[in-house]
Amino acid sequence: MPDWLPRFYTAAALIDARPLTAEEMPEHVFEALVEGRIGEIDLEEIDDTVPIEEPEISFAETRPGLAQRPLRALALARLCRALPLAEDLARWLAPGTITVIACRPAGLAGDLAIVLAQLIEAEHPTRKLNLVCSSGRAHAPETKPLDAVAGFWKDALAEGRGAHLLILGDAAQLPRRMARLLPPVLQLGPPDREVVAAALSLGDPGPLTGDCALPPDAALARLGADAWRLALRLPDLAGRAAELRRLTEVAAAGTKEAGPVLEDLCLDGPVAAAARRLVADIAAWRAGRIAWSQMTRSLLIHGEPGTGKTWLARAVAGSAGLPLVTASLAEWQAAGHLGDMLREMRAAFARARSAAPCVLILDELDAAGSRASGDRHAVSYRAQVIAGLLQELDGVLGLEGVLVLATTNDARAIDPALLRPGRIDRVLALPRPSPAAVRAILARLVAALPVTLPGASIGGADLDRLSRRATGRSPAELDAALREAQSRAREAGRPVAAADIAAALGFGREDPAVLRRVAVHEAGHAVMLHHTGRGRITGARIGMGGGHVAVEDLPLLDTRAGLEDQLACCLAGRAAEELILGAPTTGAGGGAASDLGRATQLAAEIERGYGLGAGLLWQADPGAALATDPALAARVEAHLQRALRRARATLIAERPRLEALTARLLAERVIEGDPFAAPRTAPADPRWGAGAGADAAAVTAPAAGSPTHPASTEARHGGA
Structure with a gap:
């Protein structure tokens, strides 16, 4: 038996035994008045309330107990689990104490407020308490939640000896200025099987098995307040349990229709682990086990087009059972001029605040641009968009329950102020699937x-x-x-x-000559990476469409020598083609993400970005300056030529290893793991070629103590 159950049964008995005094009208009359259902009230019932001079009447004789009010019994069970000792409630009532409770789902906050008031009346009838509920039936219907919070704050700041207790629902968020000053919020998560079983046991202590079995906790967590009211309206235990099972199935089906869950995606690696941790943290927060401030609240997912960034964000929401609010920079910009764009931006964030807890997906975050960009066109427009986005992000991330998941194809194009921790807590790369x-x-x-x-x-x-x-x-x-x-x-x-x-998929007849050239190219990259120790190779693959070598643990900070190693690795594919096949092809170039494109940008950054070249002059976009600065272009060309010569010399010395890896790629097409790692079994794979086994198994590890990037990164290289 849970240690809080005795407290629950004692508290339920005290609430049921409360006398009905002259100042208290029948419950259903009170509720009808508060909810504005005046037409349903029989005025004679008000006239028939007990006069002051008459003796107290037993509560049990005049109104139903908690056994007949399962929603309130459920609220009491959740409260007693959070406060398992009577002394815990007494501490809340100490003069001057301020307590804030967040109740989920928000629609059950009113029942919690009523039960809490009744328990305090039963156990501490002389204590003075300012109890405010910003959601539900504990305040007048015309009172807005934020008005209720503001009134509570004003009363709490006023001089007085009473205690103050505020109950929040998800839709009524605590303003940041108050949250910074108040004690930590007590999180009352959604009902689970334990508290439901306790609440239902007041009316029927039978076992919750067979027809009376309850759904699992994860399924119950998806239910809103209306679903709980619908299920617990039924009079018998079996009916309530059956209705809960039905409603959880409906909620699960609605989640599947709204989007995928993580199980639908075939993810592996660091991004899969991070997504699973995020979903687990959301579940722990909703259950009240951790505070919102203890978990990752914003994430940027970047990767090539088509890797499933938005789909992953939707799957996180689906697995967590949270509603989605989607927005994109392109949609905002399509609204019209700057004022229209900012209006749409504010509206999207307002939807997220009102839908909390929810997941806000910001697609195409790079479209906001960066104030550090060398492009001076529309610089004022871009600065105002970024300023507006910073303001809205700060506002929504200061609230509980809004998880921000942003996506981009190019994280480098995003303003650094957007990427700092606190705005974007973590940046994750989503590579092509293994x-x-x-x-x-x-x-x-x-x-x-x-x-x-x-x-x-x-x-x-x-x-x-x-x-x-x-x-x-x-x-x-x-x-x-x-x-x-x-x-x-x-x-x-x-x-x-x-x-x-x-x-x-375009799988036509394979051309052995093309496959061999791609294998030579990728083997060149891999051998050079292995020789220089530039990260840990985690796999390689080739095909008629090209190939790539995946690398993890890239250095976080680099010296001039390290960057020159990287240049040589970028150009090693071209050097391998020249060495083995006599001439290079277009496979090393063709775009900004190609070997030549990346190497050219890196060489320009050595000169004008990192201050590791001929001078210390910095430029926002050194690559763009190549077309107008002949001196810079000459220095960049010199870097590239040196890197190509170095790569060619290294591959000449490593030619047996280069040819062995080429043969293996042709035979296997896909290699998972480091192709140069020592095998666990003694014999070398015969497909590597005669005499190459020892070289293929040799390992050149990165220098001890070298800094590594904390997150996994996939480095892609151009194929033939």
């Missing part, structure tokens, strides 16, 4: 395909072949390919086959 995740995504998509005609099914071997060739594709690409495959199958009048998916 080989295992690709297979899981394909398996989930295939399992959802309708099979309306007889024909061949897609088996495990088909999925293995498809996922092997699809590694490196984004979830959006895989999803689009499955839709295209269904269209092809419908046209042919048959179920979807593996060949349809392969065709939709």
